[in-house]
Amino acid sequence: MAKENKTKPETKSVAAFLAEVEPAGRADEGRVLADLFTRASGQEPVMWGPSIIGFGTYHYRYESGHEGDSPRVGFSPRKAKLVCYLKLDSVGAAPLLARLGKHGTGKGCLYINKLSDIDLSVLEELVADSYQAMAEAYPK
Incomplete structure (x- = not known):
């Protein structure tokens, strides 16, 4: 039996999640990132699991047969750091990371x-590059 993915779209609103983020300064940064990612991706934010704010969707399938959406x-x-989930091996990422x-x-x-x-x-720019690279790597 295939294992169910823990990280999947949730019904909780992004605004409700960000209202609970501690400390308050981190919540403010989350709102800035939500706006930035929305502009860069052209997608609306959706909660994925209890703490990831995602933009757009792609379907993956590993050689093992495991597959899912992300x-x-x-x-x-997060409390300690902001974590961005991006395609950092795209052609455009390295020069952007050098300037970040x-x-x-x-x-x-x-x-x-x-x-x-x-x-x-x-x-x-990095988010837009990553979104485009993911769209090319995983077309619908």
């Missing part, structure tokens, strides 16, 4: 301590 781009305003400001990366994750550490216009 947001094309997204973020989570203070950040860390992991596989598909961009870690930001606080928004004042980065250039928001560069982040918006």
Whole structure:
């Protein structure tokens, strides 16, 4: 029996989720990111699981047979760091990351301590690049 994905679209509103984020400054940053990701992706935000705000959807299937849906781009305003879920191996990502400001990366994750550490216009370009790269990698 296939395992059900834990991260799936939820009915809770993004506004209600952000109202509960602590500390309040992190919630404010979450609202800034929600607006930025909406502009960059052209998609409305949707809660995925209890703490990820996603934009757009794609369907994946691994060689193992495991498959599911996931947001094309997204973020989570976590207490320790802001985590952006992006396609960081796209052709356009490296030069943008070099201009972004203070950040860390992991596989598909961009870690930001606080928004004042980065250039928001560069982040918006990075989100748009990532969304487009995901649309090309996973067409409908």
